[in-house]
């Protein structure tokens with residue numbers, strides 16, 4: 335099986351019980367039906383992305399036309415408009431854009447993702463780019479996010495100064511088909527623009543042109559990415575706990591949390607290419623599930639990113655002996671046992687000699703199994719997702735798996751997984767303080783808050 339989930343270590347004494355598991359079959363069926371009803375009403379467009387040929391063609395056509403023209407592609411975006419492109423780049427163009435020789439990049443451009451408004455990073459990035467060979471992708475579902483708009487204004491200023499009327503050739507927008515500020519600018523100035531379907535939310539958008547366009551531009555096979563996602567979608571086509579992997583993951587995480595207080599959900603790939611998937615998953619799980627219920631109760635799991643084997647020397651101590659409030663999901667990659675043969679040197683030094691004749695791939699996988707076993711021995715629940723290999727097909731399947739699991743988990747927690755009202759207040763305060771018209775009340779509300787007290791500063 336291309337992507338499998340081993341959840342044996344969730345059934346430990348004091349964690350998920352067989353009785354809870356059998357009772358959950360009806361619960362998953364209910365969650366699945368609720369998700370599919372919303373989908374049938376035209377919501378949750380992420381479910382359709384794996385089979386959206388029109389968007390795929392829009393993307394590949396643009397990438398084909400751009401081939402050979404650019405040495406550097408820069409994504410301007412934040413949150414869901416940046417984490418997906420970063421995760422795809424790390425997974426499928428591993429070792430970082432700057433670690434690949436020109437030869438290994440096979441003529442594909444380097445991909446930079448700004449993902450913030452730190453003045454030092456942006457100034458340094460813009461200063462080092464060959465502007466005449468650089469394409470900027472302005473990615474924003476809402477077409478109005480302050481950070482992305484600020485990045486755009488900076489870049490636009492530099493492009494206008496350098497290229498005048500031809501500045502627009504260095505820009506492509508990826509945004510909502512109708513809403514937001516970017517769309518009218520694109521229409522007015524004939525800037526290329528690709529669509530994020532209206533019913534696809536930012537953190538569920540990686541399989542739309544948000545992730546597909548940057549990926550296609552750096553030579554990733556986006557058709558295979560969607561094919562892997564479509565396969566996972568088919569595996570999750572009904573709400574049967576015995577066959578639906580995303581449903582199984584969601585139910586187990588929810589049971590561990592709601593019934594056994596394990597609300598911290600660690601995602602720990604044992605593969606460098608998948609390290610940024612953990613950050614992408616953090617936004618998906620946190621922003622979707624951390625909510626207030628109608629009765630006023632706050633709910634939601636806390637996702638934590640980790641990396642094996644690196645975090646065995648950091649966070650694993652806490653996972654083993656800290657509060658029993660966590661689940662750990664390992665992500666393993668099969669078939670790497672022969673990679674990285676370790677030379678048999680220093681036969682007289684026991685601390686080194688036993689490693690000789692093994693491989694790095696073997697060591698990494700054995701360390702993962704040892705950590706999973708050690709956690710289980712201490713009653714700490716864990717599961718393992720195994721990918722046959724890290725390629726576009728498997729990465730697509732992994733994306734769809736975690737997105738569907740999030741949709742199911744939303745139903746299990748009783749929250750709407752597709753909004754994020756909690757981030758609005760901070761945004762309104764920002765707009766107020768930045769002097770955006772219409773946000774004077776927010777500016778005043780912020781000013782009336784208890785301000786920094788000199789006696790409580792050192």
Ligand SMILES: O=P(O)(O)OC[C@H]1O[C@H](O)[C@H](O)[C@@H](O)[C@@H]1O
Nearest residue numbers: 412413414415474475476479536
């Ligand atoms: O893609 P955009 O509309 O610019 O949104 C970027 C980000 O903005 C907000 O902070 C939302 O909470 C995120 O879910 C979103 O990913």
